[in-house]
Amino acid sequence: MRRLALLLAAAAIxxxxxxxxxxxxxxxxxxxxxxxxxxxxxxxxxxxxxxIVLENARGxxxxxxxxxxxxxxxxxQIWLGGPPGVTFTRRGDTVLVEAGGHSLTIVESEIARPxxxxxxxxxxxxxxxxxxxxxxxxxxxxxQTGGPPMDDAFLPVRLLWPVxxxxxxxxxxxxxxxxxxxxxxxxxxLAAAATAELGRR
Amino acid sequence: MKRAAAFAALFFxxxxxxxxxxxxxxxxKGYVIDDVSLDVLSATGGTDPIARLRYVRxxxxxxxxxxxxxxxxxxxxxxxxxxTGEKVIFERLLRLQPGADPSAWSPRGRVGLExxxxxxxxxxxxxxxxxxxxxxxxxAGNVDLPVSSGDLSVRTVRLGVAQAVETAVSERGRELVASxxxxxxxxxxxxxxxxxxxxxxxxxxxxAFARSAEGLTFRQSAGxxxxxxxxxxxxxxxxxxxxxxxxxF
Numbered sequence: 435m436r437r438l439a440l441l442l443a444a445a446a447i448x449x450x451x452x453x454x455x456x457x458x459x460x461x462x463x464x465x466x467x468x469x470x471x472x473x474x475x476x477x478x479x480x481x482x483x484x485x486i487v488l489e490n491a492r493g494x495x496x497x498x499x500x501x502x503x504x505x506x507x508x509x510x511q512i513w514l515g516g517p518p519g520v521t522f523t524r525r526g527d528t529v530l531v532e533a534g535g536h537s538l539t540i541v542e543s544e545i546a547r548p549x550x551x552x553x554x555x556x557x558x559x560x561x562x563x564x565x566x567x568x569x570x571x572x573x574x575x576x577x578q579t580g581g582p583p584m585d586d587a588f589l590p591v592r593l594l595w596p597v598x599x600x601x602x603x604x605x606x607x608x609x610x611x612x613x614x615x616x617x618x619x620x621x622x623x624l625a626a627a628a629t630a631e632l633g634r635r
Numbered sequence: 636m637k638r639a640a641a642f643a644a645l646f647f648x649x650x651x652x653x654x655x656x657x658x659x660x661x662x663x664k665g666y667v668i669d670d671v672s673l674d675v676l677s678a679t680g681g682t683d684p685i686a687r688l689r690y691v692r693x694x695x696x697x698x699x700x701x702x703x704x705x706x707x708x709x710x711x712x713x714x715x716x717x718x719t720g721e722k723v724i725f726e727r728l729l730r731l732q733p734g735a736d737p738s739a740w741s742p743r744g745r746v747g748l749e750x751x752x753x754x755x756x757x758x759x760x761x762x763x764x765x766x767x768x769x770x771x772x773x774x775a776g777n778v779d780l781p782v783s784s785g786d787l788s789v790r791t792v793r794l795g796v797a798q799a800v801e802t803a804v805s806e807r808g809r810e811l812v813a814s815x816x817x818x819x820x821x822x823x824x825x826x827x828x829x830x831x832x833x834x835x836x837x838x839x840x841x842x843a844f845a846r847s848a849e850g851l852t853f854r855q856s857a858g859x860x861x862x863x864x865x866x867x868x869x870x871x872x873x874x875x876x877x878x879x880x881x882x883x884f
Contacts, residue, residue, distance in 0.1 A: 538795065539791070539794055539795075540791045541789075541790045541791045544789050544790065544791045547783070547786050547789050547791070547792070548768050548769060548783040548785070548786060549769060549781070549782050549783045549786040549789065549791070549792050550786070550789065550791045550792065551765060552765050552766035552769055552781055553780075553791075553795065555765035555766070556765065556766065559765075597765060599765070
């Protein structure tokens with residue numbers, strides 16, 4: 435009986451608490467621009483952890499990770515290559531922006547003010563110089579599609595867009611948003627990358 | 636721990652936006668236009684002054700004679716020495732000749748304390764980059780904070796400036812500034828000007844300093860005037876050479 439209880443306990447530990455949900459989408463123009471997104475979700479509602487991996491045609495990846503934080507609110511990370519990149523922790527109407535051991539507290543609705551934009555751009559560009567360009571490029575592409583608006587997990591992109599210089603991305607023709615499912619080894623790798631980041635703390 | 640956190644919060648902007656020191660490029664010789672020294676007495680404090688004040692306005696010699704004397708730059712120094720010996724100076728620079736680059740920062744106001752200072756700079760033209768449109772620079776210790784003068788009511792800006800100031804100036808130093816303000820406003824009745832205090836709106840945005848002081852009286856200072864080049868004042872400001880009269884061309 436005791437052995438059975440131990441086996442059941444071990445089985446419960448080895449099973450994931452929630453089934454991870456992975457969804458794909460793609461943004462592409464009529465030229466060479468193509469961005470595939472894998473979105474992995476664990477849990478639901480405000481306590482959900484969400485990881486989005488964006489990959490361009492050259493294989494460069496941008497990671498976005500949204501997770502709840504103790505005491506309420508949520509943290510949003512964005513990085514190129516490897517974490518930690520830049521972290522935005524939202525509590526109420528303020529957002530703590532952290533990068534490279536430095537931080538800045540901003541009121542979210544003031545992001546477009548010249549001074550606030552300067553401070554955020556300075557902090558981010560010193561730690562992740564390409565991040566502002568990436569945010570501007572993503573926002574530009576998203577603006578040109580009829581797809582759904584960027585949701586909560588895209589907070590870093592939405593906050594960095596107003597402070598970023600105009601994107602030099604030049605889409606050819608119409609930019610289309612396409613929802614998955616997609617199948618193939620490349621998508622499996624992308625899904626695995628997103629799922630792996632779900633459990634990271 | 637809180638101070639360390641605040642320091643980290645704004646250290647990212649510590650890279651020198653303007654590498655120049657406040658007094659770099661400011662003429663170091665001036666002719667005295669106004670010079671007022673006062674003792675501050677408290678109705679409850681006996682005959683010993685609770686503070687001594689000196690206000691000096693100088694016409695700074697630009698070192699060239701193609702500028703009429705009336706257009707020379709000016710420096711105002713408002714010195715406060717408490718009975719405890721603690722010192723604070725409020726300084727303002729006016730009419731500085733614009734440099735070759737109008738987007739370069741030019742010194743404007745300074746609060747000097749023993750061991751720390753708060754400084755403001757301004758520029759007349761924007762520059763390139765995400766901070767290029769900002770027209771004011773606040774230097775608090777080793778932190779440079781560019782700010783738009785139109786954003787002083789913005790909460791993020793108030794919070795950021797307050798953090799920088801708290802990090803750069805000790806609590807006692809900030810108390811010294813705050814306690815000097817009502818004295819100096821009261822002293823305006825004796826001819827001391829208030830404009831050198833205008834920079835407090837930049838350095839402490841949103842803070843309402845007490846302006847009225849009850850029970851204070853002023854008398855012409857009986858002792859030697861406060862000397863910015865003397866003793867501990869040397870750590871509070873960069874003393875100019877102060878000459879009487881007007882220049883002989």
